[in-house]
Amino acid sequence: MQPIGKVLVELGYATQGQILSVLARQMKIPYVDFSERKVNPNAVTTTPEELARRYTVIPIDFDEDRLLVVMADPRNVLAVDDLRIVTGYEIKVAISTKEDILQAIDQYYKQAIETGDDFASLETPDELEIQEVAEDAPIVKLVNLIITRAVNDRASDIHIEPQEKDMRVRYRVDGVLHEVMRSPKQIQAAVLSRFKIMASMDIAETRKPQDGHCGLSINGKAIDFRVATLPTVYGERVVLRILQKESIMLKLDDLGFLPESLERFTSAYLKPYGAILVTGPTGSGKSTTLYATLNVLNTQAKNIVTIEDPVEYRLPGINQVQINTKAGLTFSRGLRSILRTSPDIVMVGEIRDQETAQIAVEAALTGHLVLSTLHTNDAPGAISRLTEMGIEPFLISSAIDCVQAQRLARRLCKDCKEAYKPSRQALLEAGFKIAKDEEVPTIYRPKGCAKCNGTGYKGRCGIYEVMLKSEEIERLTVGRASAEEIKKAAVKGGMKTLRDDGLEKVLIGTTSIEEVMRVVV
Structure with missing residues (x-):
């Protein structure tokens, strides 16, 4: 008696790939469609072609300490044992059609031979x-x-x-x-x-x-x-x-701002003078935000000068200065020189010391728009950090118009994200405010597909906390209030915290709860 899968294929009710896809789900192993899956040529070279053809298998990638091998018959224990001995790797099996595997062997072993034989001929x-x-x-x-x-x-x-x-x-x-x-x-x-x-x-x-x-x-x-x-x-x-040049030519609209947060940030950089600080850890997208802002401000009527370490991207029409400590060109010394060249807008790559902070604050108070970055966990923390650096609170309160804290979270893949209803407890632990009689909202989680390389995520979006100057924040700053007191006043004045901004992006399906919890402390 023929297997039902084979009968369905012969009658034209299903393709062999569809049958194997169902079988893969039953066996809880991946099904590989070679038209959608990349093959790692380095993985191919771990297994002799003769062995691959004998068992109708092809190694396609590494999965941590294991070798991912596509097999026509994943239940062939002898083949798995031989592959483990020959390659020295533990084997993770996947399934595909015999025809597709043989075609892949023809294609990828031909490529691997060119490189593999060359490496084999090399001496130590x-x-x-x-x-x-x-x-x-x-x-x-x-x-x-x-x-x-x-x-x-x-x-x-x-x-x-x-x-x-x-x-x-x-x-x-x-x-x-x-x-x-x-x-x-x-x-x-x-x-x-x-x-x-x-x-x-x-x-x-x-x-x-x-x-x-x-x-x-x-x-x-x-x-x-x-x-x-x-x-x-x-x-x-x-x-x-x-x-990549394209990554820095992004518009602010593309970075993931919620409309109200972007409106708050825009109101700050459209002012003719004052200081805007972008804070966050390394790799949180601070430079991207500053460059995107400069792209908006860059017109023939403006003299824009930056001082950076290093200058990562060249921006047309903007005068960029590279720090050179060996030659004595530091942030503070470079910033003093820049201010003698009649700039309208100055971007300082990072405020690292008291002298640079002092000059930046004074520049903001004397008719310049100053943009810079600072390493603090949240927006209110920037005020405390500047005070700790030795900047007088009355100068900080007058100069700083906006502090924006940010993080980068992975975007859920649009092609495979999966809707689900989490438990009420999970939402409360994440920071959602949900009443006992309120229905649990539907949100999304990662699943994984060929378009996102199985991760469930593709691209990143910003999570933002935009704190604008107000009379209350000025009063608290001059009075050397704690960051926590300033934060309460900022939230009362309309600031969304990093967590609140992230959770809102969870509700609209941009990212997952796990990502927000990962990047927002």
Whole structure:
């Protein structure tokens, strides 16, 4: 008697892919559609082609310490055991059609042979000149693959990390690191040297951290990379920061402001003078917000000057100054010089010390619009931070028109987000105010699909807390009130806290409760 699935396929009521998709759900394993799923060429090289064809399997990616292998028959225990022995990895199985797997073997093993054979021919780094190896075609090809894939995957950073037995590559996508490949230990030195050559670093210096940068054209787009090395016990670690021009040309409307928050922030930067501070931890999107604001303010009638460390993005029509501490050009010294060039708007990359803070406050009080960043957990905390730096409270109260705290949360994937009703207790724990007789709202959670690489999230949105100056806040500032007292007055005056802003974005389906809890303390 034929299996019912085979009968349905023969009668034309279902495709083999549809049958296997149902079977995968029953077995609680992934079903792989090769037209939607990327294949990691580094995973392919872990398994000999002969073994892949014998069992009709193909390794397609790494899942933490496991190798993800697509099989026509995932119940073949012998195949799984052989793969574990040959590759040295624990095996995570997935299922697909026999025809699709064989087609993938034809396609990807042909690509892997070109690179894999080249790597196999390499000697260990000690036996060859590192620079010569770093410029060999297979190494160049691998490095280009790592960079191109990172750009295509919307990564913000690439982490090249030597391990005890191999080399790990991770991408930071939407603020979270994901492992994408592992490479043989024997090519580690050559790969790291290739990155250093591209960034004009000293490849012979492996004991000290180095910084560099390079520019490449990828998919027709000019992209800058900031490169940093750090010696570790297993070799030099390299991190590349990907700086895409498009990401900094965003409009404020695209950043995720709720209408009332954007209206409050806009009212501050449209003033001819005063200071606007954007606060938050590293990686919370502060620079993006400032650049988006400068894009709005950048007109022929304005003289805009920035002082940054480093200048990550070049903005047409804006005079940008790079900090150079070795030459004596610090934030404070540079800011003093800028103020002698008749600027209308000044952007200071970061207020790090009392002197810079003092000059920025004085500039805001003498007819300049000053934008800068500060590291505080929330908006009211910026007032206390400036006071701790030694700035007189009466100057702070007069100069600071707006403080905006922010975080970045991952956006739920529009193609797969899943509606559900959480428990009342879960909502209360997250900070929702919900009455006993009030119906629990429907919200969304991540599910995962091919378009979001199975994460359930795609892109990020800002979570904002916009505190505007008021008579009450001025009075509290002059009286050296605590940040908590200032916060109460700000909320009373219409400020949404970071948590409230985040929870509102949960209700409208932009992000999940888990994301808000992750990024908002």
